[in-house]
């Protein structure tokens with residue numbers, strides 16, 4: 001009964017409006033943990049990475065705090081033909097072995113013999129590229145270069161940073177958005193299948209270090225515009241430095257963060273950041289917001 005009524009209304013609305021928006025594909029379901037505690041200083045019996053599948057084809061990894069205080073997040077996304085690893089960790093950590101285990105288990109679940117691997121970076125800072133050398137000689141693997149020219153060329157970005165690029169992993173397209181400001185080669189990745197937007201060090205619950213304030217302001221503006229026009233389910237960055245207490249972050253180099261803010265940020269925080277950053281154009285100052293801090297670098 002209900003569905004018949006709804007169908008009638010839907011038909012009427014299509015007839016009545018020639019420019020009705022096209023129905024968009026559903027996003028895939030998944031789950032982001034609210035608590036990503038990375039442990040304390042003691043590495044005894046502590047795996048180097050905490051791993052949580054968002055769903056079968058999208059894996060979230062976090063480096064244990066005892067291995068490096070930055071405890072960055074890494075992401076492994078599977079298409080039919082290629083997997084993409086977004087960042088390779090900080091300091092000395094055996095990231096390739098963990099990634100290989102995850103890929104092997106994906107392959108056996110899919111009854112597939114092999115899959116190519118693309119290793120890309122949210123940006124070129126040391127705490128996101130430290131494991132690169134472990135992948136350089138891995139078979140069937142491409143490690144994307146770290147500078148702007150290499151990122152542009154690989155993802156087919158015509159004009160940096162105004163244009164976006166993309167990569168098709170096989171039945172899974174990721175959009176690549178240049179977002180310089182924190183670092184010149186910063187990018188965000190948008191996964192059309194889950195609606196997840198990966199924002200690196202540009203937007204996360206913590207200290208948003210801004211190197212180039214004008215570029216950062218433009219990037220946040222473009223990111224905000226992108227989110228307004230796409231179905232974004234989660235915005236996941238590369239660190240958590242904020243505590244659960246509003247306006248309060250953990251001091252720099254804190255290892256043990258038992259009362260951390262959740263990883264996932266939403267559109268409200270991005271809209272707020274955009275409006276704050278717009279007002280600061282030309283005169284950036286350190287500004288604490290409820291869930292993050294804008295932190296211009298000298």
Ligand SMILES: [Zn+2]
Pocket residue numbers: 123125182183201
């Ligand atoms: Zn960084």
Ligand SMILES: [Zn+2]
Pocket residue numbers: 070072125127128201238239
């Ligand atoms: Zn970082």
